[in-house]
Amino acid sequence: MPEVLPGLSSIPFGVMHLLLGLAMAAMVFRFVAGPTEYDRLSAFECFVITLLSFIALQVLESDKAWVLDFILVMSIVGYLSTVALAQFQGLGELPDPERASEMFGGRAGDDVNRGGDDDISAGDPEDAAAPAQSAEAGDQGGRS
Amino acid sequence: MVHPVLVQSILWIGVFFTVVGALGVFRFGDVYLRIQASSKALTFGFGFIMLGVGLAGDDWRQLGKSLLAVLFMYLTSPLAAQLIAHAALYHMVVTKDEPTMPPDLDALAATAPTTRDTDSRPVPPDAPIPRG
Numbered sequence: 001m002p003e004v005l006p007g008l009s010s011i012p013f014g015v016m017h018l019l020l021g022l023a024m025a026a027m028v029f030r031f032v033a034g035p036t037e038y039d040r041l042s043a044f045e046c047f048v049i050t051l052l053s054f055i056a057l058q059v060l061e062s063d064k065a066w067v068l069d070f071i072l073v074m075s076i077v078g079y080l081s082t083v084a085l086a087q088f089q090g091l092g093e094l095p096d097p098e099r100a101s102e103m104f105g106g107r108a109g110d111d112v113n114r115g116g117d118d119d120i121s122a123g124d125p126e127d128a129a130a131p132a133q134s135a136e137a138g139d140q141g142g143r144s
Numbered sequence: 145m146v147h148p149v150l151v152q153s154i155l156w157i158g159v160f161f162t163v164v165g166a167l168g169v170f171r172f173g174d175v176y177l178r179i180q181a182s183s184k185a186l187t188f189g190f191g192f193i194m195l196g197v198g199l200a201g202d203d204w205r206q207l208g209k210s211l212l213a214v215l216f217m218y219l220t221s222p223l224a225a226q227l228i229a230h231a232a233l234y235h236m237v238v239t240k241d242e243p244t245m246p247p248d249l250d251a252l253a254a255t256a257p258t259t260r261d262t263d264s265r266p267v268p269p270d271a272p273i274p275r276g
Contacts, residue, residue: 079220
């Protein structure tokens with residue numbers, strides 16, 4: 001990669017790096033002290049985006065254009081990890097229509113997951129176990 | 145390719161929006177507000193920073209890679225934010241200021257269909273509101 005621009009040395013990269021570092025520190029604080037898991041998820045995604053901006057400024061400063069490939073790959077990895085964690089956290093057990101009709105039709109919601117932190121932490125093994133059982137059932141149905 | 149003052153202006157715009165988004169993530173008191181701040185301001189700032197980086201190079205490949213990263217981020221960031229918000233809404237994380245959830249259950253049960261479409265959310269009656 002040849003010299004990028006002769007006037008780029010006048011850009012105060014240190015101030016920009018400092019500001020982006022403060023932004024990443026705020027996101028790390030939100031990741032640590034988030035009240036719910038979804039705060040941590042969103043803080044993780046924000047951290048990835050800000051880190052990519054940081055690396056992009058590093059590209060301009062150090063004149064290494066091949067680092068842009070790492071930015072592309074890291075954006076894909078960050079998006080996929082966010083989607084996987086969101087699926088594992090919240091969307092693991094989608095309610096089936098029978099349960100939903102029970103939920104909406106008159107009965108006072110006896111076996112309804114009422115949410116909250118305790119139920120979220122208690123529901124994680126169920127989230128992990130339910131797709132496995134459905135997958136096994138699907139395999140057996142396919143074989144027979 | 146481009147004058148450095150223009151590159152510096154675009155970079156400062158991107159840094160400004162990134163810092164404002166981080167301030168929103170730091171200060172807002174709710175999951176949905178934080179998702180809103182992150183998914184709009186941070187993506188906008190990332191787009192400006194990558195545009196500045198792409199314009200600074202004397203190579204068309206650098207601009208292409210930067211715009212590809214911006215396009216991918218603009219495509220995927222709302223999807224991730226919507227997934228996180230959907231997961232938080234499914235587990236009844238309420239807003240901080242006023243409990244907008246659960247809504248009026250009697251009016252909901254009066255108009256409830258027998259089969260449930262996938263977009264409506266499960267609403268347990270008289271659930272304790274978890275303060276998120």
